[in-house]
Amino acid sequence: MPRTRTVLLVAMVAAIAGASASLFFEPRIAQRLAGTAAGQRLLDAALKAKADPPPAGVIVGERGGIVPDMRVRDLDGRAVALPDAWAGRTTLVNVWATWCAPCLKEMPELQAFAREQGANGTQVVGIALDDDTAVRAFLRAHAIGYPALVDTPGPADAGVRLGNPAGVLPYSVLVAADGRLLKTRIGPFRDAADIAAWAATN
Template identity: 40%
Template sequence: MNDSLSPASSDISRRRWLTVGIGALAALGGAGFALWRLQPQPVRDGAAEALWGASFDGPAGEAVRMASFQGKPLLLNFWATWCPPCVDELPLLNRFHAEHRAKGWQVVGLAIDQPSNVRQFLQRLPLDFPVALGGLAGSDIGRALGNEKGGLPFTVLFGADGNILKRKMGQLTAQDLQEWSKTL
């Protein structure tokens, strides 16, 4: 009787290992696809020039001219009020701005959102760095800078010379900012 159970239990064991193996392969494939999807795509020709030539409204109606940020390192962060990782990283960006502005660093938040939502949000969580209302033009610039899918958050580091040094799809970490600050 023991012999008749052995092949059956062996089949169950094989099925479990097969199921676990297939599950592991699917997880690895999904993780690989997610990593590929979160990688910025190539920057389009003329994208940086288009950014430096752009002007946006600020939350209070003031003009935010991107050319005014040339000549110093710039962290440009594309975000929205409805994006939880965006909202989570804003205090980190605000601290980075406070700690590094004396060293010449700049931070600009380009909100890809409705102006009224941004204004309400900034009343609850004021930011010390400039915020621009990007709208569709901001989305187009993000795509030209390699964010083809339009995912948020998306951050681009520009050197003082206006060239792109780093880009990241997804939420920034303190470690990202620490490494990026050593780039210059």
């Protein structure tokens, strides 16, 4: 029995190594894979395996678990409690930065999705790991109207606490009305339809 486990472990490591190598040499495969639930889980596991452990006392959210309580500033400097601020409503939290080109490209699509949701649908919230001034200027210039929060990037930032210890941006999570972390997304969405499909399936 122990020998069978060893063989299975070696086979799994070889499969992950082979998949990683193919992704390195074939970016189109990586893009297609990242668009699937299985691909996202594989990518998430690979990135978490490479990431440094979070500092002592920092709780990292896990799929299916309650999002750890945290406070993140809004652009007026007020502390906003997550996940409590939007309790009772499904929330799509998008972690981004003004220096991240894929983040900026998807934000108009997030804005379009947020507009379609209205007052009763999924709430979109952005958390910028960035400088307040740069964030404020970008949001104003691009008419992004969903709530925007700001956090200082680092080993205990909001992205890490939401399950992204590797710090890859953009990074999105879907939080249930009861505060459970339903799913995560590493990398950008293609368009508003992609966002809607992702948010609709748990």
